[in-house]
Amino acid sequence: MKQNIAIVMGGYSSEVHISLKSGNVVYNHLNKDKYNVYRVLILKEKWVVLDHNEKEYPIDKNDFSFIYKNAKVTFDCVFNAIHGAPGENGQLLAYFNLINIKHTSAPFYQMALTFNKRDTLSAVKAYGIQTATSIYINKGDFIDIDAIVKKVGLPCFIKPNNAGSSYGISKAHTKEAILPAIETAFKEDSEILIESFLDGTEVSVGVIQYQGKVKVLPITEIVSENDFFDYEAKYQGKSQEITPARISSIQEAKVIAVAKKVYTILNMRGFSRSEYIFVNDEPYFLEMNTVPGLTEESILPQQAQAAGITLAALFENAITTALKN
Structure with missing residues (x-):
């Protein structure tokens, strides 16, 4: 049947x-x-x-x-x-x-945890994973622009704490740009995260359960035509997504080890796609997406196909894995 x-x-x-x-x-x-x-x-x-x-x-x-x-x-x-x-x-x-x-998907607690950027960063930092310097603000909190700049520097990123697809994210190059960016982020969420800018190669790493094992897919390098990997870059062709990434063997080995460690320590299951930026060959974790885009043009399906996994096989594996769990 x-x-x-x-x-x-x-x-x-x-x-x-x-x-x-x-x-x-x-x-x-x-x-x-x-x-x-x-x-x-x-x-x-x-x-x-x-x-x-x-x-x-x-x-x-x-x-x-x-x-x-x-x-x-x-x-x-x-x-x-x-x-x-x-x-x-x-x-x-x-x-x-x-x-x-x-x-x-992963169990509901893991999904809730990884959807909250601040809590995810707190969890992975406890295991020695490198991350950007950040500040967390609730709607209604007093906002001290000078204190923000002193801690995270300029430029910096302002993003909703609980949102995806780069909605509400801004890159502020000046002190004057921070408050409008905060207002934009608050339109998506009542909690926001302000992070320091990391200057380096950005990569996206898919980690999945495949045929009973945790599998790191071929790594994708993100080259945005815009100032950062925003909504336009993700969904309107304003970026190059290069798989496999043009990174050194040392960088590749390090980010594979870190991505697998992050997936494991967060007790993940199913799909995940995380972003990292290399600083002096060290991968810095940015965030994890646990329901990544699954269209033919999306990054994780591109990575799966680079690994020789068809979309039909990728999706059927997700179902057979779920039924066994």
């Missing part, structure tokens, strides 16, 4: 349209001869299953089921393709845990 797989997509954040692209790519590549695959749109106003004609069938939140042709359909596994809340921050996964449905 074929297993029923729900691909959850959409979400409650600014990343809805990116999630829809990722979810549809997963839907198109999963083996329909092996699985009954359903797209589940999760929005604040509705949770619905979409059929091939885009007809909607409401989800019963009591057990995450729906009625199709007068029969109740339940799911064996959920493929999580929601970037941001509630898929990437652990909320939805805690719900699946409560109703005993397996899913392709």
